[in-house]
Amino acid sequence: MNKQEVALLSNEIEMLMNERAKLLRVVGAAAVLVANTDAGTLPVAVVDAADMLSEALNGLPDETLKDALESVQAKVG
Numbered sequence: 867m868n869k870q871e872v873a874l875l876s877n878e879i880e881m882l883m884n885e886r887a888k889l890l891r892v893v894g895a896a897a898v899l900v901a902n903t904d905a906g907t908l909p910v911a912v913v914d915a916a917d918m919l920s921e922a923l924n925g926l927p928d929e930t931l932k933d934a935l936e937s938v939q940a941k942v943g
Contacts, residue, residue: 887937890930894938897923897931 867875900920905913923931 890934890937893923893926893931894934894936894940897935898938898940 896919900916900923903916905916908916926934
């Protein structure tokens with residue numbers, strides 16, 4: 867690899883890490899929202915959306931969800 871290729875890869879990795887950090891904050895905020903929502907008080911359409919979100923969050927690896935919650939400084943109990 868030449869210096870230009872190394873620099874290009876380095877920039878790409880930095881961009882991906884920044885994007886990951888932003889996505890972790892979104893996932894963390896979504897997890898906190900789902901955890902603090904009382905489904906009994908929501909309209910049916912919103913409950914369906916919350917269920918889809920909950921299923922997506924539950925499908926994440928534990929370590930990713932932990933990182934996401936830490937990124938929004940959520941208390942993990």
